[in-house]
Structures are given as structure tokens and as C-alpha cells.
Amino acid sequence: VQLQASGGGLVQAGGSLRLSCVASGNIFSINAMGWYRQAPGKQRELVATTTSGGSTNYADSVKGRFTISRDNAKNTMYLQMNSLKPEDTAVYYCNADIDMKEYGVDQTLTLTRLSDLWGQGTQVTVSS
Numbered sequence: 001v002q003l004q005a006s007g008g009g010l011v012q013a014g015g016s017l018r019l020s021c022v023a024s025g026n027i028f029s030i031n032a033m034g035w036y037r038q039a040p041g042k043q044r045e046l047v048a049t050t051t052s053g054g055s056t057n058y059a060d061s062v063k064g065r066f067t068i069s070r071d072n073a074k075n076t077m078y079l080q081m082n083s084l085k086p087e088d089t090a091v092y093y094c095n096a097d098i099d100m101k102e103y104g105v106d107q108t109l110t111l112t113r114l115s116d117l118w119g120q121g122t123q124v125t126v127s128s
Helices: none
Strands: 002-006 009-011 017-024 027-038 045-050 057-060 066-071 075-081 091-105 109-118 122-127
Touching: 002 091, 002 109, 017 027, 017 057, 017 091, 017 122, 027 066, 027 075, 045 075, 057 066, 075 091
Parallel strands: 009 122
Antiparallel strands: 002 017, 017 075, 027 045, 027 091, 045 057, 066 075, 091 109, 091 122
């Protein structure tokens, strides 16, 4: 099971970007998912999270500008980022808690919880 983030790039202040995070592998279900970011010289910080039921939570710095969403049928999470600011420049990482499925030789289903799974990150650069 792995997470693949994409959609980063260079944009001018005030512009928009849409990030995607696709989960792939032997997935039974995806629980909480989230976006985090890390700017140069700073610690990684939470941007937004979403539960399997659709509840969302945002960092104060992005409220009203960013929207997190997910398509459970596609095992995909999105982050729509509008009104981007230079201080949004960072590497953005996706994170998820996933239940992985495995079948034994007798076809017995085993579920394994993969907590705190990270994608590889995608660079977002906002120029002033």
C-alpha cells in the first residue's frame, strides 16, 4: 500500500492549485486522511484532515482558502488551494490511516491497520 501525491508547481500569489493523493495497493478501507506541509527550516505542520465520514478540519492559516475532499471510490484525496500566498510555499505531504487486506491460503481475510502512512511529497511554490 502506498500514497502518491501530485499537482504541485509554481504559481503566482493569488493563484490556485489542486493537489491529489492516490492510495494504491491491497486496500480494504481508508480511514482518516490529511495534508501536511513543511517549509524550509520549519517543522511539518497540519494543513487539513478529513475522516471517512467526510468531517474536515483545517489549520487557521488556510481556512477559507483551502478545501480538502476525497473520492472514496477512487481512493483519492484532493486539496483545492485558492488565493495562494508566498507563505504557503512548502512541500506538501499526504497522510492516511489505511486498512490493508490480505487473503491467506485458505482464503481467510486478514486486515492490517497501517497507521500514519506518508506519501512522497509535492512541491508548491508561490511567488510574490
